Amino acid sequence: MNDALRLDGIQKGYHLGKPNEIRVLTGVDLHVAPGEVCALVAPSGAGKSTLLHIAGLLDTPDAGRVTVAGDDLTGQGDRARTRARRQRIGFVYQFHHLLPEFTATENIVLPQLANGESPEAARQRAEDLLNRVGLSHRLTHRPAEMSGGEQQRVAFCRALANGPALLLADEPTGNLDPGTSDTVFDALMGLVRETGMGALIATHNLDLAARMDRTVRLEAGRLV
Numbered sequence: 001m002n003d004a005l006r007l008d009g010i011q012k013g014y015h016l017g018k019p020n021e022i023r024v025l026t027g028v029d030l031h032v033a034p035g036e037v038c039a040l041v042a043p044s045g046a047g048k049s050t051l052l053h054i055a056g057l058l059d060t061p062d063a064g065r066v067t068v069a070g071d072d073l074t075g076q077g078d079r080a081r082t083r084a085r086r087q088r089i090g091f092v093y094q095f096h097h098l099l100p101e102f103t104a105t106e107n108i109v110l111p112q113l114a115n116g117e118s119p120e121a122a123r124q125r126a127e128d129l130l131n132r133v134g135l136s137h138r139l140t141h142r143p144a145e146m147s148g149g150e151q152q153r154v155a156f157c158r159a160l161a162n163g164p165a166l167l168l169a170d171e172p173t174g175n176l177d178p179g180t181s182d183t184v185f186d187a188l189m190g191l192v193r194e195t196g197m198g199a200l201i202a203t204h205n206l207d208l209a210a211r212m213d214r215t216v217r218l219e220a221g222r223l224v
């Protein structure tokens with residue numbers, strides 16, 4: 001079976017003119033297997049978000065290859081990358097980024113409609129996902145009517161809406177208090193374990209990292 005994610009020789013810098021040249025990633029190699037949950041740990045500013053954005057096809061590396069579920073997407077055009085993002089990759093940010101005028105269910109239905117799913121099947125799947133994270137009583141609530149932990153659980157469901165092979169999460173519990181963070185993390189792990197997707201989750205919480213299958217550390221632009 002193909003790895004959920006392969007990064008080979010990823011380099012990335014921000015070229016702001018000679019004195020401000022920043023080399024963030026200097027040669028990142030990583031394989032994440034299906035069903036494997038990998039913690040990405042590094043201090044702030046080390047390049048975790050940069051790495052996740054490249055893996056999630058939201059940014060392009062200066063060098064190296066990105067392969068998602070067996071598809072080498074390096075150098076592919078915008079359409080192929082957009083399709084791969086929609087069908088194969090779920091992305092969760094520190095802030096939920098839900099659409100404020102839509103309910104929890106609708107926020108999970110919309111990406112499925114964009115992917116060609118029927119409205120009825122999409123609604124069924126949205127409700128099923130919300131049930132699995134303990135939110136069956138919040139189906140018709142809008143984001144502003146939910147707590148931070150509930151909003152973030154909805155964001156997880158949205159990321160999983162189209163059954164991706166790879167989940168990328170950028171400090172997904174970073175905005176939550178420690179108790180809520182634990183509950184929300186449990187919900188995320190439950191979903192990931194059930195579906196068998198591969199996951200790469202950035203955190204600087206070492207307790208959370210210890211509950212994942214493996215930890216990789218970003219040091220001087222490489223993984224150790």
Ligand code: ADP
Binds near residue numbers: 014042045049050051
């Ligand atoms: P982390 O997520 O680990 O906190 P980031 O990936 O956000 O780290 O940032 C890594 C480094 O790259 C930092 O030094 C940051 O200032 C720099 N950086 C990030 N984005 C940009 C950008 N768009 N332009 C210039 N420098 C950036």
Ligand code: MG
Binds near residue numbers: 048049050170
């Ligand atoms: Mg970051």
